[in-house]
Amino acid sequence: xTTRRLGWLVLVVALTGCGHxxxxxxxxxxxxxxxxxxxxxxxxxxxxxxxxxxxxxxEGVSENSHRWAQWLRDQGYVAVVVDSWxxxxxxxxxxxxxxxPPNTAxxxxxxxxxxxxxxxxxxxxxRVGVMGWSNGGVxxxxxxxxxxxxxxxxxxxxxxxxxxxxxxxxxxxxDSLAKERAVKPLLVVIGDADDWTAAGTCQHxxxxxxxxxxxxxxxxxxxxxxxxxxxxxxxxFLAHVGNDNKPGGCCGATVEYNAPALERARKRISEFLGYHxxxx
Numbered sequence: 001x002t003t004r005r006l007g008w009l010v011l012v013v014a015l016t017g018c019g020h021x022x023x024x025x026x027x028x029x030x031x032x033x034x035x036x037x038x039x040x041x042x043x044x045x046x047x048x049x050x051x052x053x054x055x056x057x058x059e060g061v062s063e064n065s066h067r068w069a070q071w072l073r074d075q076g077y078v079a080v081v082v083d084s085w086x087x088x089x090x091x092x093x094x095x096x097x098x099x100x101p102p103n104t105a106x107x108x109x110x111x112x113x114x115x116x117x118x119x120x121x122x123x124x125x126x127r128v129g130v131m132g133w134s135n136g137g138v139x140x141x142x143x144x145x146x147x148x149x150x151x152x153x154x155x156x157x158x159x160x161x162x163x164x165x166x167x168x169x170x171x172x173x174x175d176s177l178a179k180e181r182a183v184k185p186l187l188v189v190i191g192d193a194d195d196w197t198a199a200g201t202c203q204h205x206x207x208x209x210x211x212x213x214x215x216x217x218x219x220x221x222x223x224x225x226x227x228x229x230x231x232x233x234x235x236x237f238l239a240h241v242g243n244d245n246k247p248g249g250c251c252g253a254t255v256e257y258n259a260p261a262l263e264r265a266r267k268r269i270s271e272f273l274g275y276h277x278x279x280x
Contacts, residue, residue: 019041019070019073020039020040020041020042020066020069020073021039021040021042022037022038022039023037023038023039023040023116024036024037024038025038025112025113025115025116026112027105027108027109027111027112027113028108028109028111028112028115028157028159029104029105029108029157030155030156030157033108033112034087034088034105034108034109035087036082036083036084036087036109036112036113037083037086037087038080038081038082038083038113038116039061039066039069039080039081039083040078040079040080041069041070041072041073041078041079041080041081042073042078043073043074043075043076043077043078045076046122047121047122047123047124048122048123048124048125048127049076049077049078049122049123049124049127050076050077050078050123050124050127050128050129050273050277050278051077051078051079051080051117051120051123051124051127051128051129051277052072052077052078052079052080052128052129052130052131052273052277053080053082053110053113053114053117053128053129053130053131053163054068054069054072054079054080054081054082054130054131054132054136055082055084055106055109055110055130055131055132055133055136055137055139055140056081056082056083056084056085056132056133056135056136057094057132057133057134057135057136057137058092058093058094058100058134058135058241059092059094060083060084060085060086060090060091060092061081061083061085061086062230064133064227064229064230064231065081065133066081067231068131068229069081071266075270075273076278077273077277078117078120078122078123080113080116080117082109082110082113084101084105084106084109084136088101088105093135094238094240094241094242095240095241095242096240096241096242096249096250096251100135103139103142104152104155104157106135106136106139107139107142107143107148107152107157108157110130110139110140110143110163111143111152111157111158111159114128114130114143114159114162114163115159118159125161126161126164127164127277127278128163128164128277129163129164129165129166129167129273129276129277130143130144130163130165130166130167131166131167131168131169131269132166132167132168132169132171133169133170133171134169134170134171134172134196134197134226135172136171137168137169137170137171137172137173137197138168138171138172138173138174138176138177140166140167140168140171141166141168141171141173141174141177141182141186141188142173142177143162143163143166144162144163144165144166144182144183144184144185144186145177145180145181145182145183146180146181146182146183147180147181148177148180149162149183162184163184164184164185164276164277165184165185165186165187165272165273165276165277166182166184166185166186166187167186167187167188167189167269167272167273168186168187168188168189168190168202169189169190169229169265170189170190170191170194170196170197170226170227170228171188171190171197171202172197172244174188174197174198174201174202174204174205175201175204175205177205178201178204178205178208178209179208180209181209181212181213181214182209182214182215182216183214184215185215185216185272185276186209186214186215186216186217187216187217187218187219187268187269187272188202188205188206188216188217188218188219189218189219189221189265189268189269190202190218190219190220190221190224191220191221191222191223191224191225191226191228191258191261192220192221192222192223192224193223193224193225193254194224194225194226195225195226195243195245195253195254196225196226196241196243196245196253196254196255197226198245199220202218203218203220206218217272219264219265219268221258221261221264221265222261223258223261224256224258224261225254225255225256225258226253226254226255226256227255227256227257228256228257228258228261228262228265229257229261229262229265230255230257231257231262232257233255233256233257234256234257235254235255235256236254236255236256237252237253237254238252238253238254238255239251239252240252241253
């Protein structure tokens with residue numbers, strides 16, 4: 001293994017009873033890389049294994065993040081939950097008066113996680129996907145978006161061959177990417193009742209990109225709101241959260257767990273990842 005690749009290996013600081021390792025990796029910011037904590041879930045079996053990077057929403061790493069990672073591990077994927085908030089001393093960025101880090105920050109975290117996985121001898125370098133929720137969803141889409149990748153390359157942020165496929169779960173920022181083009185397969189999963197990240201905006205992104213020949217699809221979940229996958233979440237109106245669908249971006253959105261929607265989402269995600277990360 002080269003010195004360059006050794007530089008992206010991580011220090012394992014703890015093993016938990018839930019079958020995952022707590023790790024730290026360097027993100028991909030060229031001038032001043034940041035040490036980013038993460039959680040790695042690894043299935044049994046010989047490599048090369050497929051893998052998925054998980055990018056949390058504005059709430060930060062949650063029980064839901066770990067639940068998805070466990071599900072992916074059980075499906076046969078190495079799963080890495082990236083914690084972008086802790087090293088930046090943020091508890092959450094959902095509240096209207098809390099400012100997000102620069103867009104390059106989470107992009108660089110995702111590429112750093114990709115480099116970490118690519119340095120693992122039992123992970124297939126060309127079989128790594130990315131999956132993001134809400135705030136993390138826009139970055140899961142950006143890391144397979146052609147113009148975003150060109151801008152990153154100009155900054156020296158590269159990890160060839162890149163992510164093989166991407167999933168945005170109720171992603172923010174669909175309007176910001178609608179005029180651009182994904183260069184790798186992209187799946188958007190969102191509830192048609194979502195009033196925090198509007199399904200119509202994401203449908204428009206899909207239509208625009210598909211018209212340009214991109215491999216982009218959408219799974220609309222009937223009657224589902226934001227956090228449809230947060231098991232046990234009662235239907236609640238979060239009055240304090242910023243919402244770009246409202247005048248001035250303020251305030252409020254509905255969240256609710258929806259078991260049928262989660263089941264349908266997992267089926268579609270399983271099919272998508274299986275096709276793009278396993279069929280090689």
